[in-house]
Each structure stands twice: as C-alpha cells, then as structure tokens.
Amino acid sequence: MGGSKSKMVVMFVLLLIIFEGGWSEGCLNHERFALLQLKLFFIDPYNYLLDWVDDEGATDCCQWERVSCNNTMGRVVVLDLSQTHRGEYWYLNASLFTPFQQLESLDLRDNDIAGCVENEGLERLSRLSNLKMLNLVGNLFNNSILSSLARLSSLTSLDLSANRLKGSIDIKELDSLRDLEKLNIGRNMIDKFVVSKGPKRLSRLNNLKVFDLSGNLFNNSILSSLARLSSLRSLLLYDNRLEGSIDVKEFDSLSNLEELDMSYNEIDNFEVPQACSGLRKLSYLHLLRVGIRDGSKLLQSMGSFPSLNTLDLSYNNFTETVTTTTQ
Template sequence: MHGYKGCLETERTALLEIKSFFISVGDIGYDDKILPSWVGEDDGMPSDCCDDWEGVKCNATTRRVMQLSLTYTERLNYYDRTSASLLNMSLFHPFEELQSLNLSDNWFRGFYENKAYDSFGSLKQLKILDLGCNFFNDSILPYLNTLTSLTTLILYSNSIEGSGTMQGLANLRYLQVLDLSWNENITSGSLTRLGLANLTNLKELDLRGCGITTSQGLADLPNLKTLDLRDCGITTIQGLAKLKNLEALDLSWNNINGSLESQGLADLPNLKILDLRDCGMTTIQGKIFK
C-alpha cells in the first residue's frame, strides 16, 4: 500500500531524480559525496527513503515526504563557483505533502520548470522555504509569490534587490518569518516594492546588512515582534513607533542621529530587547522602558 519499503514508489523515484539532478550540476569527482544514503535497486542496497535517507522526513501515517533538507548538496569547486546552475523546481512537484524545503548553500542562480508542470498551485502545502546563501536575484520573486502557504521564507546572502518587481512578495499573506539579511542592494524604497506592507502577519523580519538607510516601509507591520536592522547604514528610524507589538529591536552598527526618545522608541510599550552597540547615538534622554 505504501510502496517500496515504506515510502511511496512515486516519491522514492522523485527523490532519486533529485539526486541525479544534483550530480549532473555538480563538479566531476563529487558523485559519491552527493546524497550517498539515497540508494535504489540499481545500487544493490535498497533502503527505506523515509527512515534511512539523509535529509528526508516523512509523514508517519501517509509515508509521504514532509521535509527535505538539501543544504550544501550541489558540490562545486570552492574557489570557482562561476558555474552556478539553475534549479529545476519541477523536481519537487511530486511531493504533495511537502511542508519544509531547505536548499541553502547551493549557489544556485535561478529557477526553471519543465513546461509539463503548472507552477501556480504547486507545493501548495509548503510552509518553510530556505534559499539562503545562493545567487538568486529578483527573477525568482514571481515564483515565490505563488507559494501562498509559506509562513517562513529565508533568503539571506543572495542578490535580491526588489528594484524591478511588480508585486514582490505581496501574496504571501501568511508569512510570519522573513529573512532578507545580507542582500546588500535592498534599499528603503525596495521594501515597498517587495510588498512588505501586505505582510501583516509578519512577526520576524531580518534586514541585517541590507542597503536601507531609513525605516521607511516598516511602519505597516502591526504584528512584528522581532526586527533586526544591524549594519544597514541607517541614519533615522522615525516611524517605528507604530510597531506596538515589537519586543526585540537590533539597531547596532548603524549611524543614527539623535536620542532614543527623539526616535520614538519611548512609544514601544512591549519592547524587551534593544541592541544599540555602535549605533551612532550619543545621548539617551527620557525614560524609555516603563
């Protein structure tokens, strides 16, 4: 009933196709280091993909794949990553119950799909997507904007700018965690074009190391609890007083002018953690924490 050795036959086959893809885009000589536990009958060592394969977690009842962790799976020469490839997202369509997908540290530069697949509505149960430490740019935003069930999106250390997008991530209304840190060309204006104002359920936002200089575009996030703005080059933070649910704020390594009170931080009733290391402020006036 559950197919081959406990996991569904169709999904076992799909997993082996993923392995073949990573081998095809990796450098020669890394074949035996790419997902070595993913073996089938042709390898002479068949095993249960739900229980024995690294990075795979299945639903205990349906035996469908729920989580895939493929971090640092595309093996390239460490000193020459100019051959970074496109990621075939069609490979993940067979996994109807996939909720978490980690593709970080693979140095992909974009997406593509086989024409036989309809991208809209695929991966409709996906809640967590980690694409950190790749070479992705704004070209992936229209695809990400179709993954409307996402609650966590990790995009740190990519090349996202938000300068040429129409909707950005505006459709991701269930998103609670968004990590855009170390996308150095994201500016204050980009935040508006990325559709952040629509993400009203957002609770955690990480903008470390981005190119924003003001907090423009952040005031319309009523449920935000954690905001990381360290090392952004920020000079003014007026507008954050509207974030009444904010509990943790990191403003370290900036160049902020004025006092804490003049920046409106006295109007944040739930603020519990405030990091001001090397932020440029020279005076602290008033009673900030009540």
C-alpha cells in the same frame, strides 16, 4: 460472523491502500523514485546523499539522510538539500519537487543556484499546498525570483538572505504571501522598497512576525515603509546605512515589537520623546557600534520602554561616564 466480515473489509481496504499508493517499506515508490531522480542533479561533494541508492537494502526512503516522512502514510514532508551542489552556478528545475505532495519544508541553501530552467521556475512549487518553509540562503538568485515566489501562498517562512537581490524591491511582489511569519532578505544589496500608491502594500503581510533586513543598503527612509507592519515582533536592521538621528516615533505603530536591532549603523542620536507611547512590548534593544556619544541621556530615556530587559550598547565611544538616575 458479522465481526469476521468487518475484519475482512478492513484488511481489504488496507491492502488496497498499500497497492494503490505504491507503499514501499515506509515510503511511497513514486516518491522514492523522485528522490533518486533528484539526486542526479546534485553533485553532493560532501556525500550527504550517500544512502540515496536504488538497492534492496535501502528501499525505505524515509530512513535516508536529509529526508523526513510523516508517521501515518510515509509521505516525504522534509527535504534538506543544503550544500549538495557546490563549485559552479547552475539552474534548477523546480518541477523535480512536485511529486512530494505533502512536502512542508524545503532547504536549498548554499547550492550556487543562479536561477531556474525556463518554464520550470519556483512557481511550480505552488502545487505543494502544504509547503510552509523555503530556505534559499546563499545562492545566486536576483530580483526576478520574487515574481516566481508570488504564488507560494502557503509559505510561513522564507529565507532569501545572501543572494544577489539589489536596488529597489517592489513590495507588490510580496502581496500574496499573507501567511508569512518570517522573512529574511538580509545580506543582499537592497537599498529601498518601492511602495505603490494607495494603501501601503506591506500592510497585507499582517502575519509577519520576524523581518530580517540586516546587511543591506537601506537608509532612514526604510523606517516609514515598515510602519504598517503592526504584527512584527522582531525587526533586524543592523549593518545598513541608517545615519544621524533616529526618532523612536517612527516605530509607534509597531505595537507588538519585542526585539529591535539597529547595530552597526551611523546613528548618533536615538531620540525618545518624553511622551513616547510606542514600543511598550520592547524587550531587546541592540545598538552595538553606532555613533551615539551621550550614553547617559540614552539610558535615562530607556524608562519609556517598560518591558525592556536587554540593552546592548557594546563598542560605543561615549564621551563621558555613563550614569543613570533612579526616579
């Protein structure tokens, strides 16, 4: 008798969850409705959202293209809206994403977004406490976007490459993103970081592992600005305005660095002091098409990096035959 009562209680609780949550063949009704509302703002020239329709045969939004749900409650956790609005710039209403309370990944790349509707900016995404990945590649955002991202403290990956960031970037805009592990601001027109007086602000990004600064206008002064990022494993500085001699001592504090790419700069000397103690974990060093002429000297200095297994010196014009000496 007691067993039957227990089963009835369990069934009642399950029914209550279903009706209260608005369960609809795999996804919640209110999230399905929110997706349909969202679709109205995207032109979708390539018909990626073709199955986002309101009819009896497509009630489970978890089965729709570009949507992924968790397995337990059918909540939307991944939204891929990349390349769904092309042709002319427009302004996004970020509040359209707030119904997706379990959202973990949002991809908005290549959509010609120039900014956000007034009072409906990306700071609205701070309501999504599970949001880990935000991809904004290939839009038209300018420097003002940084302040609107400051409240998204749950992010671990942020991609702002190929936008319209330019000039100086104030590092304090990044202060609150302390869980960030991957940051890409490549292919913009940034020429320097502004570091506030006192402890360098970048040191607060103590979980940052991958930092892509490629395709900007940074000169040699950027190296000192990066000195406090001791958690970095990959640093991409290719295609900037680095020039002349680069002293490896600039990287001494980056004790966890495994990959360094400084290709496509005007570097004529990669100076490695004999007593070099930094970069002990460096495995990949890319120096393609730089201005280094003395290849033999460079190769002989590579012994200072005991973990190095890939060295790319393609498209350089060494003045003599490159030789190495085995000790």
